[in-house]
Amino acid sequence: MKARVIVTLKAGVLDPQGKAIEGALRSLGVEGVAGVRQGKVFDVELDAADRAEAEAQLKAACEKLLANLVIENFAIEIA
Amino acid sequence: MKARVIVTLKAGVLDPQGKAIEGALRSLGVEGVAGVRQGKVFDVELDAADRAEAEAQLKAACEKLLANLVIENFAIEIA
Incomplete structure:
Protein backbone atom coordinates (compact mmCIF):
# COMPACT_ATOMS: atom_id res chain seq x y z
CA MET A 1 0.00 0.00 0.00
CA LYS A 2 1.37 3.41 -0.96
CA ALA A 3 0.95 6.46 1.24
CA ARG A 4 2.20 10.01 1.40
CA VAL A 5 2.95 11.93 4.59
CA ILE A 6 3.27 15.71 4.35
CA VAL A 7 4.92 17.52 7.26
CA THR A 8 4.54 21.30 7.38
CA LEU A 9 5.49 23.97 9.90
CA LYS A 10 2.67 25.17 12.14
CA ALA A 11 1.33 28.66 11.53
CA GLY A 12 3.36 31.19 13.45
CA VAL A 13 6.58 29.18 13.39
CA LEU A 14 9.28 31.17 11.59
CA ASP A 15 10.58 29.64 8.36
CA PRO A 16 13.87 31.29 7.37
CA GLN A 17 14.42 28.65 4.68
CA GLY A 18 11.12 29.57 3.06
CA LYS A 19 12.01 33.27 3.30
CA ALA A 20 15.34 32.60 1.59
CA ILE A 21 13.59 30.71 -1.22
CA GLU A 22 11.14 33.58 -1.62
CA GLY A 23 14.01 36.05 -1.96
CA ALA A 24 15.87 33.78 -4.37
CA LEU A 25 12.82 33.39 -6.60
CA ARG A 26 12.44 37.18 -6.72
CA SER A 27 16.14 37.57 -7.63
CA LEU A 28 15.70 34.99 -10.40
CA GLY A 29 12.87 37.00 -11.91
CA VAL A 30 9.95 34.78 -10.91
CA GLU A 31 7.13 37.24 -10.39
CA LEU A 66 8.79 12.09 10.95
CA ALA A 67 7.27 15.17 12.57
CA ASN A 68 8.21 17.35 15.53
CA LEU A 69 4.72 17.89 16.94
CA VAL A 70 5.77 20.98 18.87
CA ILE A 71 6.34 22.96 15.68
CA GLU A 72 5.00 20.80 12.84
CA ASN A 73 1.72 19.40 11.59
CA PHE A 74 1.40 16.23 9.55
CA ALA A 75 -1.14 15.04 7.01
CA ILE A 76 -1.52 11.44 5.87
CA GLU A 77 -2.80 10.51 2.40
CA ILE A 78 -3.30 6.83 1.66
CA ALA A 79 -3.49 5.98 -2.05
CA MET B 1 -3.80 32.30 -4.49
CA LYS B 2 -2.38 29.37 -2.55
CA ALA B 3 -0.48 26.57 -4.23
CA ARG B 4 1.57 23.56 -3.24
CA VAL B 5 4.61 22.26 -5.10
CA ILE B 6 5.80 18.73 -4.36
CA VAL B 7 9.30 17.77 -5.46
CA THR B 8 10.19 14.07 -5.40
CA LEU B 9 13.18 12.05 -6.56
CA LYS B 10 12.79 10.32 -9.91
CA ALA B 11 12.44 6.55 -9.89
CA GLY B 12 15.85 4.91 -9.93
CA VAL B 13 17.61 7.76 -8.13
CA LEU B 14 19.10 6.46 -4.88
CA ASP B 15 17.66 7.97 -1.69
CA PRO B 16 19.99 7.26 1.24
CA GLN B 17 18.00 9.67 3.45
CA GLY B 18 14.83 7.66 2.81
CA LYS B 19 16.71 4.42 3.54
CA ALA B 20 17.95 5.84 6.84
CA ILE B 21 14.41 6.86 7.82
CA GLU B 22 13.17 3.38 6.92
CA GLY B 23 15.82 1.82 9.18
CA ALA B 24 15.08 4.28 11.99
CA LEU B 25 11.35 3.53 11.86
CA ARG B 26 12.09 -0.18 12.10
CA SER B 27 14.39 0.43 15.09
CA LEU B 28 11.65 2.47 16.74
CA GLY B 29 9.22 -0.42 16.43
CA VAL B 30 7.01 0.97 13.65
CA GLU B 31 5.95 -2.15 11.78
CA LEU B 66 12.84 24.43 -6.58
CA ALA B 67 13.59 21.22 -8.47
CA ASN B 68 16.70 19.70 -10.02
CA LEU B 69 15.12 18.33 -13.18
CA VAL B 70 17.96 15.88 -13.76
CA ILE B 71 17.03 13.83 -10.70
CA GLU B 72 13.70 15.24 -9.49
CA ASN B 73 10.09 15.49 -10.63
CA PHE B 74 7.72 18.21 -9.53
CA ALA B 75 3.96 18.37 -9.19
CA ILE B 76 1.93 21.57 -8.87
CA GLU B 77 -1.38 21.74 -7.02
CA ILE B 78 -3.27 25.03 -7.10
CA ALA B 79 -5.89 25.41 -4.38
Missing part, protein backbone atom coordinates in the same frame (compact mmCIF):
# COMPACT_ATOMS: atom_id res chain seq x y z
CA GLY A 32 4.11 37.17 -8.12
CA VAL A 33 5.53 35.14 -5.25
CA ALA A 34 4.13 36.56 -2.01
CA GLY A 35 5.30 33.86 0.36
CA VAL A 36 6.96 30.44 0.57
CA ARG A 37 6.98 27.92 3.39
CA GLN A 38 8.95 24.71 3.04
CA GLY A 39 7.95 21.33 4.37
CA LYS A 40 8.81 17.68 3.90
CA VAL A 41 7.11 14.87 2.08
CA PHE A 42 7.60 11.15 2.70
CA ASP A 43 6.40 8.56 0.20
CA VAL A 44 5.96 5.41 2.24
CA GLU A 45 5.40 1.86 1.00
CA LEU A 46 3.51 -0.13 3.63
CA ASP A 47 2.71 -3.79 4.26
CA ALA A 48 -0.69 -3.24 5.86
CA ALA A 49 -3.80 -5.39 5.70
CA ASP A 50 -6.19 -2.45 5.37
CA ARG A 51 -6.39 1.33 5.40
CA ALA A 52 -7.06 1.55 9.14
CA GLU A 53 -3.90 -0.43 9.92
CA ALA A 54 -1.90 1.67 7.45
CA GLU A 55 -3.17 4.87 9.03
CA ALA A 56 -2.23 3.65 12.51
CA GLN A 57 1.27 2.72 11.34
CA LEU A 58 1.77 6.10 9.68
CA LYS A 59 0.46 7.99 12.70
CA ALA A 60 2.99 6.14 14.87
CA ALA A 61 5.75 6.92 12.35
CA CYS A 62 4.89 10.63 12.40
CA GLU A 63 4.68 10.85 16.17
CA LYS A 64 7.91 8.92 16.76
CA LEU A 65 10.13 10.25 13.98
CA GLY B 32 5.06 -2.73 8.15
CA VAL B 33 7.26 -0.08 6.55
CA ALA B 34 8.59 -1.51 3.28
CA GLY B 35 10.12 1.64 1.84
CA VAL B 36 10.48 5.39 2.34
CA ARG B 37 11.49 8.09 -0.12
CA GLN B 38 11.81 11.66 1.03
CA GLY B 39 10.89 14.73 -0.97
CA LYS B 40 10.20 18.41 -0.43
CA VAL B 41 7.03 20.42 -0.30
CA PHE B 42 6.68 24.16 -0.88
CA ASP B 43 3.53 26.03 0.10
CA VAL B 44 3.54 29.12 -2.08
CA GLU B 45 1.36 32.20 -1.80
CA LEU B 46 0.97 33.81 -5.23
CA ASP B 47 -0.31 37.12 -6.59
CA ALA B 48 -1.70 35.80 -9.85
CA ALA B 49 -4.72 36.93 -11.83
CA ASP B 50 -5.84 33.42 -12.72
CA ARG B 51 -4.89 29.75 -12.48
CA ALA B 52 -3.06 29.73 -15.82
CA GLU B 53 -0.81 32.60 -14.72
CA ALA B 54 -0.22 30.92 -11.35
CA GLU B 55 0.72 27.67 -13.03
CA ALA B 56 3.17 29.45 -15.35
CA GLN B 57 4.79 31.22 -12.38
CA LEU B 58 5.13 27.98 -10.43
CA LYS B 59 6.54 26.10 -13.42
CA ALA B 60 9.19 28.81 -13.79
CA ALA B 61 9.95 28.61 -10.05
CA CYS B 62 10.41 24.83 -10.24
CA GLU B 63 12.60 24.93 -13.31
CA LYS B 64 14.78 27.77 -12.02
CA LEU B 65 15.13 26.86 -8.35
